[in-house]
Amino acid sequence: MTSNQDSGLICSAGYLVYGNNPWEKYILSPSSRNPGPKAVHAVLGNASTQQANDDSFVLHLSEGSLVSMDFGVEVGGRISFKVESxxxxxxxxAFAESPNFVRNISDDTGAIPFENWDQALTVTVSPGTTYYQMPKVSFRGGFRFVTFNGMADVTVSNITCEIGFATNMPNLRGGPGYFYASDAEADILNRVWYxxxxxxxxxxxxxxxxxxxxQVRPxxxxxxxxxxxxxxxxxxxxxxxAIWPGDMGISGVTAMLAYGAAGREAVCNSxxxxxxxxxxxxxLLPFAGPDTASFRNGAQSDTYHAWGLIAIAEHATxxxxxxxxxEHWVNITRAVQYILDRLDPTTGLQNQTETNDWGRVGMGGFNSALNALDYRAIVSLAALSKNTSQASSWTTAAxxxxxxxNNALWDSGAGLYRDNTTTTLHPQxxxxxxxxxNLTLNDTQAAAISAGLERNWNSIGPVTPELPDTITPFVSGLELLAHFRAGEVNRGFTLLRRLWGFLIDGPEFTGSTLVEGITANGSLYYRSTDGYAYDASYTSLSHxxxxxxxxxxxxxxxxxxxxxxxxxxxxxxxxxxxxxSVKAGFETGLGWFEASxxxxxxxxxxxLETPLETNGLLVLxxxxxxxxxxxxxxxxxxxxGGKRSIVCS
Structure with missing residues (x-):
């Protein structure tokens, strides 16, 4: 695949030039693939800092002192600098995503509380003046802060991070996709989008x-x-x-909307x-990528299988x-058949036997989330099948x-679906x-579900019934999309501003990326009793x-x-x-799409601007x-398709 990411233009058509657009102030990507830190975060002990005319920093440390530097946004890759000692x-x-874990050791890449296996990376150099770059194996995937721990008298200067992500984008700020709402109260919406x-x-x-x-220890x-x-x-x-199909159900579309060809390439490769x-x-599609313990242990998942099929359909679109x-239709057919073969003849639903999922508890049985995913996967791929008999068969099955x-899971008294046929829990x-x-049968039912989901909200966001004391932006994101689909626009905006506003502005986050999950009171002790072992520094802050x-x-x-x-x-x-006033643009494999x-x-x-060979529908x-x-x-x-100006009254 080819990309025009380094052209300096907003899209391959080349009619929107960077630097002229009001939304560019919201772009968080570094302007260089080798950015330096933006500020001194903390100094402890016998250490000092200076800022040079080029805005770079010079650090002077002695044994036992430390200086923590702030890159301003989440970065990732390998640190380089000049050393005099x-x-x-x-x-x-030592590296940290959250300011909560800026210290003399790194935050955790393994959920082992109090063990702190990551520790700090010792810098080994020849005495005198030299240049240092972290070893390739010590690549650090995500951090905002780096702490320099003095072990002797040393001067450090010319600090940079060689960005190690999005290697298919020479210009990190060159993604063609954009969104912009010009209303004063829309600032948070723009910030969250970027x-x-x-x-x-x-x-x-x-x-x-x-x-x-x-994990290497230490x-x-x-x-x-x-x-x-x-x-x-x-x-x-x-x-x-690691590659996780469930995550791609959200992140895949984000990548393709924001980054065009580069995003599609990454999704396709996964x-x-x-x-x-x-x-x-x-x-059956894999539960996770080959570098995970789940893959090596043979763990499987019915829900992530369905998520994989949904991601396939989104990428094709x-x-x-x-x-x-x-090329892959035989594989796709086999994967759909996996679902169809497991639809129980009595209930008409799939019994969840491969119960691994996003981290929730209480899986198994005729699970409502699994069967909703199955329905979406079958419907989406039926629409893409070129075999009319197959498409008809799959549509009928769906x-x-x-x-x-609806017959097995709808609880009319609660106005919500049950988690399965043997429980009273109504899951998020x-x-x-x-x-x-669209598994609902009418607008009344849809409105009831939207209202019922809101009953789980606290002052930060939805507390999910299926994982107590947890706010998950993944499942809450599905809820957000669901409220909008149901026409509950005000509820959708309220949720977006409440939860994602907190995730952007909360003091424990990066201010530039979105956290994996939090507790009901907003702390980083996500999934403490369900796999993360009360290790808040393990939680990912860019998910x-x-x-x-x-x-x-x-x-x-x-x-x-x-x-x-x-x-x-x-x-x-x-x-x-x-x-x-709202506008956005993005690129598909067919060309440029833009609307205001x-x-x-x-x-x-x-x-509107869309490729000439397309056709659209207005729903006003x-x-x-x-x-x-x-x-x-x-x-x-x-x-x-083409450029169209439309006035509605």
């Missing part, structure tokens, strides 16, 4: 930078193979640095790894690559599953997925599954979404709430009954 081991380096984009950019990882397991190593092609889209910058390791007998789809789902994941993926708002603001608020392969068909369904919607007086003005708020396309009044809501 008579000692062969004059200092050590934080989501940057989070995923930090998750585009070179193939030889997976987390080595078992220390760390990032030299495991992520997959079959490079770069891959992984779950997190610091950890796990999917190629799933196909490579697909079970040839059953069709954004890439428009029919040849790629045809319809039967939807009917069975199952209800969000059912609402998002792509938390980026659902980046999709929601384009596809649901602006309402601009691609439907057919490459966007040959598309839709504009604005739901601006109280906003008055402005509410002015009694008019809604829509400006009911208050707008008259439409003029390019100054021609039309009763038809179908719009041909």
């Amino acid at each position: 008579e000692s062969e081991t004059p200092l050590s380096l 934080a989501g984009a940057y989070t995923v950019q930090t998750n585009i990882a070179p193939n030889d930078t997976g987390r080595h397991l078992p 220390g760390w190593a990032y030299n495991a193979t992520l997959g079959v092609l490079s770069p891959s889209l992984v779950d997190g910058a610091k950890r796990d640095r 999917l190629e790894t799933l196909f490579y390791y697909q079970n040839a007998s059953t069709g 954004y890439s428009g690559d029919q040849a790629w789809l045809s 319809g039967n599953l939807k009917s069975s789902y 994941d199952g209800n969000s997925l059912a609402l998002l993926y 792509g599954w938390s980026t659902a708002p980046t999709k929601a603001l384009v596809a649901d608020v602006l309402g601009f979404k691609v439907l057919g392969l490459g966007g040959r068909t598309w839709e504009v369904r604005p739901a601006l709430g109280n906003l008055t 919607v402005e509410v002015r007086g009694g008019f809604m003005i829509i400006e 708020p009911t208050k707008y009954s008259k439409v003029a396309v390019d100054n021609v009044v039309s009763q038809n809501r179908s719009v041909k």
Whole structure:
């Protein structure tokens, strides 16, 4: 694949030049692939700092002192600097994503509390004046802060980080996708959109930078193979640095919206790894990438299998690559058949036997989240099948599953779906997925679910019933998308501002990327009793599954979404709430898509640019009954591709 990421233009068409657009102030990506620190975070002991005329820093340390430097945003890669000392081991380096864990040892890449295996990296150099770069094996996937621990008298200068992510983007700020809302109260929306984009950019990882397991003790190593092609889209910058199909259900679309060809390449490479390791007998897709303990232990997952199929369908939609789809159709058919073969003849639902999932508890049985994912996977791929008999068969199976789902799982008294057929728990994941993926039967049912989900909210966000004391931006992102899909626009905006506003501005986060998960009171002790062993410094602060708002603001608020392969068909369904002006642009394999919607007086003005060979549909708020396309009044809501100016009144 080729990319125009270093051209200095907003897209391959070359009509929007960087530097002229109001949204560029929100872009968080470094302007250089070798940025230096932006500030001194802390000084302890007999140490001092100076700032040179070029804004670089000079550090003077003695034994027992330390200086912590702040890069301003999450970065990742290898630190380099000039060293002046008579000692062969004059200092050590410690890394942290969160300011909470800025100290003389690094935050954790293994969930082992109080062991602190990562420790600090000892810098070994020749005495005198020399240049140092971290060894390749000591690559650090994600950090904002680096602490220099003095072990002798030493002067450090010319500090830089060689950025190790998004290696397919020479210009890190050159992603073609953008979003911008101009209303004063929309600042947080813009900030969240670009934080989501940057989070995923930090998750585009070179193939030889997976987390080595078992963990080196003391220390760390990032030299495991992520997959079959490079770069891959992984779950997190610091950890796990692995391909997880469930995460890609959110992060894949974010990558493709924000970064065009570079994002599609990373998604495609991760999917190629799933196909490579697909079970040839059953069709089951892997639960995780080959550098994980889950993969090596033979762990499997029914939900992540379905997520993998959904990610395949999303990639096909954004890439428009029919040849790629045809090449893998046998694998896809086998994977869909895995689901169809496991639909119980009595209930019509899949019994969850491979119970690994996103970290929740209480899996198994005729699980509502699993069966909602199954439905979405079957429907999405039926729409892409070129075999009419197969498409019809899959569509029928999906319809039967939807009917069975409502018969077996709907709790009319609660206005929510149950987690399975033997429990009274009403899960966040199952209800969000059912609402998002259209398993509801009518608008009344959809409204009830949206209202029911809100009952889980506290002052920060939704506390998920299926993992107590937890707020998960992954599942809350699915809920966010579901509220917008149900037409509950105000509820969607409230959730977005409440939770993601906290994740951007909370003092324990990076201010530039989105955390993996938090506790109900907002701390980093995520999943403490479910795998993370009360190790808050293990929690990832740059996790792509938390980026659902980046999709929601384009596809649901602006309402601009691609439907057919490459966007040959598309839709504009604005739901601006109280906003008055929103615009966005992105690139698919077919070309450039851009839309703006402005509410002015009694008019809604829509400006569109789409590839000429495409066709779209306008779905407008009911208050707008008259439409003029390019100054021609039309009763038809179908719009041909190209540049179009539309006035609605």
